[in-house]
Amino acid sequence: xxxxxxxxxxxxxxxxxxxxxxxxxxxxxxxxxxxxxxxxxxxxxxxxxxxxxxxxxxxxxxxxxxxxxxxxxxxxxxxxxxxxxxxxxxxxxxxxxxxxxxxxxxxxxxxxxxxxxxxxxxxxxxxxxxxxxxxxxxxxxxxxxxxxxxxxxxxxxxxxxxxxxxxxxxxxxxxxxxxxxxxxxxxxxxxxxxxxxxxxxxxxxxxxxxxxxxxxxxxxxxxxxxxxxxxxxxxxxxxxxxxxxxxxxxxxxxxxxxxxxxxxxxxxxxxxxxx
Amino acid sequence: xxxxxxxxxxxxxxxxxxxxxxxxxxxxxxxxxxxxxxxxxxxxxxxxxxxxxxxxxxxxxxxxxxxxxxxxxxxxxxxxxxxxxxxxxxxxxxxxxxxxxxxxxxxxxxxxxxxxxxxxxxxxxxxxxxxxxxxxxxxxxxxxxxxxxxxxxxxxxxxxxxxxxxxxxxxxxxxxxxxxxxxxxxxxxxxxxxxxxxxxxxxxxxxxxxxxxxxxxxxxxxxxxxxxxxxxxxxxxxxxx
Numbered sequence: 001x002x003x004x005x006x007x008x009x010x011x012x013x014x015x016x017x018x019x020x021x022x023x024x025x026x027x028x029x030x031x032x033x034x035x036x037x038x039x040x041x042x043x044x045x046x047x048x049x050x051x052x053x054x055x056x057x058x059x060x061x062x063x064x065x066x067x068x069x070x071x072x073x074x075x076x077x078x079x080x081x082x083x084x085x086x087x088x089x090x091x092x093x094x095x096x097x098x099x100x101x102x103x104x105x106x107x108x109x110x111x112x113x114x115x116x117x118x119x120x121x122x123x124x125x126x127x128x129x130x131x132x133x134x135x136x137x138x139x140x141x142x143x144x145x146x147x148x149x150x151x152x153x154x155x156x157x158x159x160x161x162x163x164x165x166x167x168x169x170x171x172x173x174x175x176x177x178x179x180x181x182x183x184x185x186x187x188x189x190x191x192x193x194x195x196x197x198x199x200x201x202x203x204x205x206x207x208x209x210x211x212x213x214x215x216x217x218x219x220x221x222x223x224x225x226x227x228x229x230x231x232x233x234x235x236x237x238x239x240x241x242x243x244x245x246x247x248x249x250x251x252x253x254x255x256x257x258x259x260x261x262x263x264x265x266x267x268x269x270x271x272x273x274x275x
Numbered sequence: 276x277x278x279x280x281x282x283x284x285x286x287x288x289x290x291x292x293x294x295x296x297x298x299x300x301x302x303x304x305x306x307x308x309x310x311x312x313x314x315x316x317x318x319x320x321x322x323x324x325x326x327x328x329x330x331x332x333x334x335x336x337x338x339x340x341x342x343x344x345x346x347x348x349x350x351x352x353x354x355x356x357x358x359x360x361x362x363x364x365x366x367x368x369x370x371x372x373x374x375x376x377x378x379x380x381x382x383x384x385x386x387x388x389x390x391x392x393x394x395x396x397x398x399x400x401x402x403x404x405x406x407x408x409x410x411x412x413x414x415x416x417x418x419x420x421x422x423x424x425x426x427x428x429x430x431x432x433x434x435x436x437x438x439x440x441x442x443x444x445x446x447x448x449x450x451x452x453x454x455x456x457x458x459x460x461x462x463x464x465x466x467x468x469x470x471x472x473x474x475x476x477x478x479x480x481x482x483x484x485x486x487x488x489x490x491x492x493x494x495x496x497x498x499x500x501x502x503x504x505x506x507x508x509x510x511x512x513x514x515x516x
Contacts, residue, residue: 037355037356038356040355041395042357043394043397044394045451045452064356065354065355066354071279075354102287103283103284103286103287104284104287104288104350105352106351106353107287107314107351108314108317108321109313109317111283111290114279114282118279119279122279146309147302147307147309149282149285149286149301150277150299211309212305215306
């Protein structure tokens with residue numbers, strides 16, 4: 001594998017809507033994160049702009065469609081395409097979701113894996129197979145979920161077991177912990193504290209939508225709220241400062257406002273650093 | 276107890292079509308609703324972006340019913356988001372047969388989807404795969420032939436009858452990525468076919484064949500017309516000289 005630059009500090013997720021702003025700006029963030037599933041088998045000026053960006057920034061990649069927790073067969077062609085993509089764009093770390101998005105075909109969104117022993121074995125085995133084929137260690141993201149069908153184990157036991165059996169890393173999504181802590185009534189700080197420090201590869205923050213006081217939706221369509229910023233600082237204090245990506249998918253603000261949120265990540269990292 | 280596969284299929288199928296497939300037991304209704312809305316809106320918006328004309332001529336009810344049936348009946352194989360709409364076209368053209376659909380619906384879907392496919396045609400190297408001394412159809416040019424004038428369809432034009440002859444369109448992508456189309460005709464399409472045919476090594480041979488097929492007496496005049504057309508297509512990037 002070619003040498004890849006190591007991301008550190010604060011980064012931003014590439015979206016098509018941000019492509020021009022990112023391309024026209026200087027080095028406004030420390031690194032970028034790209035979703036291969038949105039770019040493989042595409043062409044044109046957008047792809048050229050993507051190549052130009054990935055050539056000048058340290059890169060992470062964050063997938064959507066692998067369905068690591070699913071039971072449809074793993075898509076060998078897709079994994080091969082992923083490997084080519086990750087190499088072509090000098091990606092340092094590739095992450096996917098601890099969820100499933102297919103069952104008799106794709107649904108194109110994330111479903112909650114039943115927290116069961118059988119699902120642990122299935123998911124861990126698939127992660128191992130993906131790591132073998134990609135010839136790299138991957139990170140899995142704790143997802144937001146609104147229901148836990150067929151639940152037997154706790155989410156925390158499930159995450160720990162998958163990380164151990166698959167021998168993979170964790171992408172800690174702080175907003176998802178916050179959203180889940182409200183939707184499922186648990187203590188967000190206790191949850192974050194219980195995660196294994198040495199497995200955390202990097203972090204996500206994002207905004208969400210308050211549908212009801214006890215039902216939050218992980219929309220990535222709003223600014224990061226104060227309790228999530230506080231939880232990010234808490235995560236750094238518990239597990240050390242790790243590269244952190246701001247995710248924004250919809251309802252984009254001015255680019256300067258988005259960069260101010262990325263700057264907020266840096267500011268929190270500085271404050272923790274300075275004690 | 277149901278195994279993992281059955282559990283996942285039950286949850287997924289409920290999101291595909293809540294009317295037909297019951298949800299797993301014990302989940303609060305408002306939480307199921309979050310999933311149902313998220314999943315359906317996600318796929319609906321994705322398709323709406325690729326098929327704006329189709330969306331505009333269907334009522335909300337018709338559109339939702341169409342998307343719902345696609346989501347339920349079709350097994351989507353691609354993991355790549357820009358290609359999901361291709362699954363929808365496959366469903367419409369190969370799996371759906373409804374008497375109450377607009378007769379042109381499949382062709383309209385194909386036409387709108389072709390623009391996306393064209394945008395994602397890879398870069399090409401000029402000069403490869405030349406056949407004799409003839410210009411070559413650019414990989415960034417799609418000759419499209421329909422029964423209905425799909426390029427004119429809109430809320431105010433919903434044809435019920437097929438056109439009297441084939442509707443020939445040349446859709447092409449310019450170097451700046453802009454996608455354009457020109458109306459064409461059967462003779463020009465035949466000309467483009469002959470350019471690709473190994474049996475004819477020069478523009479003269481192509482024109483002679485075309486004259487024969489069209490029972491055109493004046494081969495020289497046809498050759499002049501053919502050369503004018505080819506020169507225009509080369510200037511616009513539909514053909515590679």
